[in-house]
Amino acid sequence: MLLTHEDIVSIGLSMKVALTATALSLPFGFAVAWLIVFKQFRGKVLLEVFVNLPLTLPPVVIGYFLLLLLGKNGWLGHLLAESGIQIIFTWKAAVLASATVGFPLLVRSIRLGMESIDRQLIEASRSLGAHWYDTLLTIILPLSLRGILAGSSLMFARSLGEFGATIIVAGNIPGVTQTIPLAIYDYASSPSSTAMALSLCLVSVIISVTVLFLHELLSRKLDQARAL
């Protein structure tokens, strides 16, 4: 396997971006899934459409919107610039791009997990003296763990592969914002770098397989813990 120093930085950056995007999205994904599954409110359909929108939009479009929002003249970018925070063309922008693109996958999985919870378990919890937030933490959260796990794995994998939105909003700066897909894109542009591109492809496959294995392992552990 042929890996340059920059490739290793790209691998590290990809892992960092995917992990951060997944970890940051988890509480929001859980809250949104809970709202959609358990709450009745006006505008629920709009929320569902908005959450799922990144699934149907081309990632480049998402990247462009993020660029408009976070750029120097953007509404949020302007405010952040005044506070001395630079997002665009940093690894943080890659995190935002990955989080936006992967968020619907995370919500969908957690939602599926929550929908499988029998409503009477929640009613039992409330009638036994638990406040809604107590029920959320002691019943809904643990019973959604499988969904959370599946969603996190999906989102992590999606973040690893994120290309379109990332290249728009974070650029393709080797050693700074160049993730594995961007590095492969660079190698693919040059016919002499096939071996390098293939090496990074192999790394991607290894990471993805590891994530899937971990997911299966943790799922089984959860099932075993429940069966005891």
Added chain:
Amino acid sequence: MKLHIDIKKKLGDFSLQVKSDIAGERTGIFGESGSGKSTLVHLISGLTEPDKGEIMLDGEYLFSSRKKINLAPERRRIAIVFQQAMLFPHLNVKANLLYGYKRCRAENRHIKPEMLVNQLQLQPLLERGVENLSGGEKQRVALGRAVLANPRLLLMDEPLSALDDTLRFQIIPYLRSVSEKFGIPYLFISHSLTEMQLITDHILEIKNGLSLDETTPEQLARNRMAQSPNGYLNLLRLSSPRREHGLFAYQWGKNSLLVSAGEQAAESLFELSSREIILFKKHPEAISARNLLECTVTEMFESDGRIGIVLSVNGEKLVAEIVRSAAEELNIKPLSTLFAAIKASSFRRLASSQD
């Protein structure tokens, strides 16, 4: 316990209107499937909000549309035992039992876990996962969990209907112990008259979403005798069985009864339909039925054209059912002496003490 209910709730095409003052410690809510019993459970416990009206428990408003009061479920201290046990699958038996107890204020913790575990015989189950329990064990844990929350009122929403007959009658003494041993009043919801007779003292009947007058299990059984497929179901506690000519000879008070579906247990509960009893004005000369009992008519009642004859057999009560013409022909009146013939195979065993 005093529960005042005067509420209206519309759910799609279905409308529930209940007005009642419940004062008993062991009250049944009786009604056919779809009559609105479970909706009432949701409304009393605060899981669903009524459209209009008020609910008061021991003088405290739980809900009042006029006063704009709607206490959250966790503040009502009304626990529920569901049809399916609804144990938390990620917690073991012990953690399930303590779920409500931990959330109960210290000053309200009158029932301690040790007392309950002994009473419901849960000790061997404590460390087990709930997925591995039998249906009866699950329901006992669910009952224990609800009792340990030290509620002011316990709502039992058809807790026996998911169990087979054997398990059902094993659980009944535990259900009764909620009020007898722990002093917690309950509302027992069911569509089974037999369960009502064994578990409750008063009944509020709900029909098509409307509450009817309060009655007793006995009165309800009499009212429904004609329309019920098995007539009036006599519940007999028979004891000390011994084998006799391939049958079981049981003691029933001062009487002896021959039963084919018996079991060697100190005491068994049997069901006998009022339609399985044949009445004779005089002692018949020869008869194939293995039980012939001399009895006195204590009371007569009518149910949709059928006549219920309440008999005293050496102090034990039995209800037989005949048509009006038979009652007239035999000239049956209170204090008449009759002979009741019952086949040994007419008794249906519900439970035995060793089960």
